Amino acid sequence: MPTNAFWSTDNIVSIERQREQAGLSRPMRPKEIAAAPISVDGLRLEIQFVTGLIKSRSCRSSFLDESFFGEPGWDILLDLYLAHLNQTKLTIGSIGIDAKTPQTTVLRWLDRLEKNNQIERMSDPFDKRRTYIALKEDLADQMHAWCAQEMMKALR
Numbered sequence: 001m002p003t004n005a006f007w008s009t010d011n012i013v014s015i016e017r018q019r020e021q022a023g024l025s026r027p028m029r030p031k032e033i034a035a036a037p038i039s040v041d042g043l044r045l046e047i048q049f050v051t052g053l054i055k056s057r058s059c060r061s062s063f064l065d066e067s068f069f070g071e072p073g074w075d076i077l078l079d080l081y082l083a084h085l086n087q088t089k090l091t092i093g094s095i096g097i098d099a100k101t102p103q104t105t106v107l108r109w110l111d112r113l114e115k116n117n118q119i120e121r122m123s124d125p126f127d128k129r130r131t132y133i134a135l136k137e138d139l140a141d142q143m144h145a146w147c148a149q150e151m152m153k154a155l156r
Contacts, residue, residue: 043085046147050082058098066100075099076109080119080135081143089122089132113139 057078060069076096083090096106110133113119118139124130135143 045151046144047082047085049147049151050078050085054078054082054098058100072096072099072101072105073109073112075101076106076113077143080133081140084135084140084143089134092131092133095133
């Protein structure tokens with residue numbers, strides 16, 4: 001586990017404290033977690049967490065048969081969320097490379113995400129052949145909430 005100021009008890013349980021202060025017996029909802037302030041260290045840690053997930057998912061096939069794993073939608077969401085955290089743009093062709101997801105599968109999942117109004121496509125103003133994909137804020141908030149929850153679980 002990295003030693004980082006973010007891992008201090010005061011910082012890591014801030015979301016739990018907010019939940020308790022609000023008198024909630026249920027877990028916080030994604031919008032509530034997303035509204036919680038995040039420090040620079042917290043952002044770095046979340047980027048490391050998502051990057052680690054992507055790397056661990058892509059190296060699984062070194063140990064196990066690839067046919068065991070079939071979650072291209074999740075791999076695509078992780079790619080898009082990491083780009084969101086890094087404030088970078090992803091082209092359609094760059095999504096799913098780490099997970100070795102076939103481009104036709106990527107396109108099918110992007111169509112599904114777009115129909116659900118969870119991503120947006122943006123044309124490159126300088127190269128009309130290129131299209132960028134980004135998560136909509138609601139989905140980014142949900143991904144952030146999931147990451148915060150998973151990082152807190154790791155500490156328990």
